[in-house]
Amino acid sequence: MNDLTIELRQDDEKHLYEQIYEHIKQEIRKGKLLTGEKLPSTRSLAEFLAVSRNTVEMAYGQLLSEGYIESRPYKGYFVCEIDDIFALEGERGKNAKVAPWNVRVKKEAEEPGFLLDFSPHAIDMTAFPFSTWKKITKNILVDANSEMFASGSPKGDRKLREIISLYLYSSRGVNCMPEQIIVGAGNDYLLMLLEKILGRHVKIAMENPTYKRAYRIFDSFAYQISPVELDVSGMSVEALKKSGADVAYVMPSHQYPTGIIMPIGRRMELLKWAEEKEERYLIEDDDDSEFRFKGKPVPSLQASDWAGKVIYIGTFSKAIAPAIRISYMVLPIPLLETYEKKCSFYSTTVSRIDQRILGEFIEKGHFERHLNKMRKIYREKHDLLLNELKDMEEIFQVSGEGAGLHILLDDKKGRKEKELLEVAAAAGVKAYGLSEAYIGEAVPGRKENMVILGYAALSKEQIYEGAQMLKKVWK
Amino acid sequence: MNDLTIELRQDDEKHLYEQIYEHIKQEIRKGKLLTGEKLPSTRSLAEFLAVSRNTVEMAYGQLLSEGYIESRPYKGYFVCEIDDIFALEGERGKNAKVAPWNVRVKKEAEEPGFLLDFSPHAIDMTAFPFSTWKKITKNILVDANSEMFASGSPKGDRKLREIISLYLYSSRGVNCMPEQIIVGAGNDYLLMLLEKILGRHVKIAMENPTYKRAYRIFDSFAYQISPVELDVSGMSVEALKKSGADVAYVMPSHQYPTGIIMPIGRRMELLKWAEEKEERYLIEDDDDSEFRFKGKPVPSLQASDWAGKVIYIGTFSKAIAPAIRISYMVLPIPLLETYEKKCSFYSTTVSRIDQRILGEFIEKGHFERHLNKMRKIYREKHDLLLNELKDMEEIFQVSGEGAGLHILLDDKKGRKEKELLEVAAAAGVKAYGLSEAYIGEAVPGRKENMVILGYAALSKEQIYEGAQMLKKVWK
Secondary structure: OHHHOOOOOOOOOOOHHHHHHHHHHHHHHOOOOOOOOEOOOHHHHHHHHOOOHHHHHHHHHHHHHOOOEEEEOOOEEEEOOOOOHHHHHHOOOOOOOOOOOOOOOOOOOOOOOOOEEOOOOOOOOOOOOHHHHHHHHHHHHHHOOHHHHOOOOOOOOHHHHHHHHHHHHHHHOOOOOHHHEEEEOOHHHHHHHHHHHHOOOOEEEEEEOOOHHHHHHHHHOOOEEEEEEEEOOEEOHHHHHHHOOOEEEEOOOOOOOOOOOOOHHHHHHHHHHHHOOOOOEEEEEOOOOOOEOOOOOOOOOHHHOOOOOEEEEEEOOOOOOOOOOOEEEEOOHHHHHHHHHHOOOOOOOOOHHHHHHHHHHHHOOHHHHHHHHHHHHHHHHHHHHHHHHHHHOOOEEEEOOOEOOEEEEEEOOOOOHHHHHHHHHHOOEEOEEHHHHOOOOOOOOOOOOEEEEEOOOOOHHHHHHHHHHHHHHHO | OHHHOOOOOOOOOOOHHHHHHHHHHHHHHOOOOOOOOEOOOHHHHHHHHOOOHHHHHHHHHHHHHHOOEEEEOOOEEEEOOOOOHHHHHHOOOOOOOOOOOOOOOOOOOOOOOOOEEOOOOOOOOOOOOHHHHHHHHHHHHHHOOHHHHOOOOOOOOHHHHHHHHHHHHHHHOOOOOHHHEEEEOOHHHHHHHHHHHHOOOOEEEEEEOOOHHHHHHHHHOOOEEEEEEEEOOEEOHHHHHHHOOOEEEEOOOOOOOOOOOOOHHHHHHHHHHHHOOOOOEEEEEOOOOOOEOOOOOOOOOHHHOOOOOEEEEEEOOOOOOOOOOOEEEEOOHHHHHHHHHHOOOOOOOOOHHHHHHHHHHHHOOHHHHHHHHHHHHHHHHHHHHHHHHHHHOOOEEEEOOOEOOEEEEEEOOOOOHHHHHHHHHHOOEEOEEHHHHOOOOOOOOOOOOEEEEEOOOOOHHHHHHHHHHHHHHHO
C-alpha cells in the first residue's frame, strides 16, 4: 500500500482522479509496480486517500482502458504484463518539443530573392474582385444552414456542376451534362482520380515541350511517358502513332509553353486516332484558354468530340485565384461507368460553402466581368512587353504572343538559354528557359536558345523596368 | 467571290468580324469552299462588303488560328486540307443540349426514405457554432489581401500546421513538428497521397471488422489486403505476423466498429513488430477519438512511437462539420524525405482562406469549446439510448459503449442480423449490421447477429421514439 501514497493536490489543475491515474501509471512504467502485482481495492484506496470511491474508480477505469491494469473477477485489480514497457521510458516529457533523433528535418524552401520575376505561372491578383467575393461569402453565410455544412456529392454539388456545364458550353463549346462533371480541389487531385479511372498501366504521350507539372504527376503514377515532338500544328499524329501510347495529354487551344493553337485539321486527325481503339483517350488541358487577345476564343477539342474520347480538364485557380482550389474534369460518357465503379466512394475535396460561393460568382456574371477585365489588363501588359522588346527584334524572334500569359524569345545569335538566364539573374531579373519544359532525352533540333517571359504578375512599371534591364544585359 | 456574299447585320449582337468568320467557316464545313481554294484578299473583301479592312483581317486571323485557312506568303489565303471535315457536320447546334448517343447516364442516387436512421457515420450538426464560424470568416475576409488568395504551401500553411501540431500534442499526445504535418482535403485524399509515398506494391493488414471506407480506398489502390481478426485487445500481432503484411491500418483509440481500445501492451507489441523491418509502418486512423464519455481520452499510438513507424491520420470533418474538407496526416520523419521527393509537387487541396478560418477557430479556443459541448450532447444521447434499450438486456448484449458515436447489440437469442435489420426497416427504422464492416472471406466465429446503432445525428426525441419502435419489433 505504501507504493500508492499519492500526494493529492486539491488546487492542482488536474482532477483528483487524473492525479491518481497518473501516479499509478508512472509507478508501472518505472517498474515500481510489477507485472501481476495486486492493486488495492477501490474502496480501500479511497479510504486511504480520503477521496470518494468514484474518484478511484475513474482512475482505475482509465488505467483499465489503456491496458495498464486488468480486473480479475472476484479477485481485484492487477498490473498487466506489458511487453517492452521500458521502451516507454523514453516517452517525451511535457516540455520536450523536439524529436530525439538527430535527423535534420528539411526546412521549407525559401525562394532566393529576385528584383523582378517573369514567371510564366504567376497571375495578377491585384484586380481580383475581393469585395464582390467577400460580399457573396457573407450573403451565403447568412443563409447557411446545417445542410451547407453537411457533406456533399462526391462529384461536387449538382447546382455548381450545372453552372459549370453552361459556362463551358458558352465559353469553350464544351458539350456535357452535369453528370459528366467532377469538381475537385485542383487539377493535380483530378489527375489522381483519373489515374484510378484509366488504371495504372497507361502509356501516355505528351507534347514536348510540355507543362512540366503534369509530367511530374504522370511520372509519379509510374505511367510510361512518351514525349512527342511538335510541328507547327502541335503534336504530330504520325509520331503519336509510333509512340504506341494509348492516351495523349494535349493543350490544343494554347499549348504550353509554345503557344501553338492546334488547327482544326490536326484536331480531327487526333480524334480519329483516338477512335481507332477503345482504350484510347485524349486528355485536354484547357488551362489558360480564357486569355486570348485577338479574336474569339478558340473552341475546345472536346467541342469536336463525338465519340466520347476527350477528357476535358480546367481550373478556376488561374482565372480567379490560385487559393480557390476548384477545378473540374469532364468525363466522356464511356468513362462514367468506370468512375462510378472505381471512384465514386472518394469524398469530395471541395467544401460546399466554397462551391456555393463560386457558383454564385459565375451565375451572377461576376466571373465573366472579371475575365473581361483581366483580358484587358493582360493585353495591356502583353502589348507593353512586346513594345519594349522591339529594340531587340534583330536579336530575338518573338513567338507565343497573342494569347496566354507569357511570350517566347528565340535568340538569333545562337546564344544559349543558360547564358541568357544567368546574365539576367545577375541583374536581378528571373527569366525562364524553354529547356525546363522539355521532357525525355534530348533530340536533334531541340531549341536551346529560347527564353520564356511571363508578364501576368508584374505591374506595368515592373514590366517596363524589367524590359530595360534585360535589354541592357542581352543586347 | 459570289460565295462570300455575306449578309452582314449591323444590329446583330455579333461583331461584324465574327459574322464574316462564321460565314466562311460554315462555307468550308459545308464543302462549298473547297480545299486549296483561294480566298479574296482582305482588301478586296473589305471593299466588297463595305467594312474596314481591319474587320476582315480579324476574321481571317481567327480562321487562321483555328486552322481553317492558311496564308501563303505573297500568294494570299487558301482553304486548308482538313481530314474528315464531314465528321464535323454533327457538331451540336446551339439549341441541342443532349448528347446524341443513346447511353443513359446514371442519375445520382437518392437514398430510400426511412423515418429514423441510426447511421453510425452521421454527426449532429445542430450544435455547430455557425455564428462563430461566420464571424471568423467575416473578419478574415475583411483583412484578406491578395496574399490570402495566392497559392499556399503544398503541405498546407505553416501557421495552421503549427496550430494542429500543438492541438494534437495536448489532446492526443501526438509528438510532431509542423514539418511532419500535411494538410489535405479529406482523409481519402491523404490516403491517395500516402499511396504515392508507400508505393503501390504494399501488402496491408486491416482489422476485421474495419472501417469499410478505408478498405474500399486501399482496394482501389490494388493493395493486397490481409484481414486480421481481432481479439479482445484488437489486432492480434500473431495473426499480423502470419499475414506477411508490411503495413497495418489500425484504430487503436477506438476501433470501428467494435469500440475496442487497444491496451498499452498490445500497442508496444505492434510498435515492436513495425520496428523489426525498415519497410513496416502503422497507419493510425484516429477518427472519433475526441468522443469518449468517461475518463481522459486514451493517448494516440503515435505518442508511444519512438522509431518513426506511425503514420497518424485525423480529420476535422467529424468534429466540426463534414463540409469542412480539412484532414491532416502526420508523417514519421523517416518518410518525410520520400514525401519531398514523390509528392511535394502536388498542390495543396485546401484554400488558404479555409485554412485561416480553421486555424483561428482552434487557436481562439472555439474548437475546444465546441468539442466539450458536443461531448456533453453525445453523452446524453448515448445514455438515453442505453437507458431505453435496458428493457431488452435479456435479449441483447451491449458493447462498444462509452466512446464514439454508436453502440453494438449482440442478439443473445441468435437471431441473424439480416432478420433484425429487415423488421426494423419494415417499421421505418434504419439500423446497420456488423457484417457491413467485415472484409475478406467469412471465417468461423464471425459474429452474425450484431446490430450497429449510431445515435449522433438523431435528436433525443428521435432516439427515444426509435428505441420504442425497435423494442416493439425486436422484443
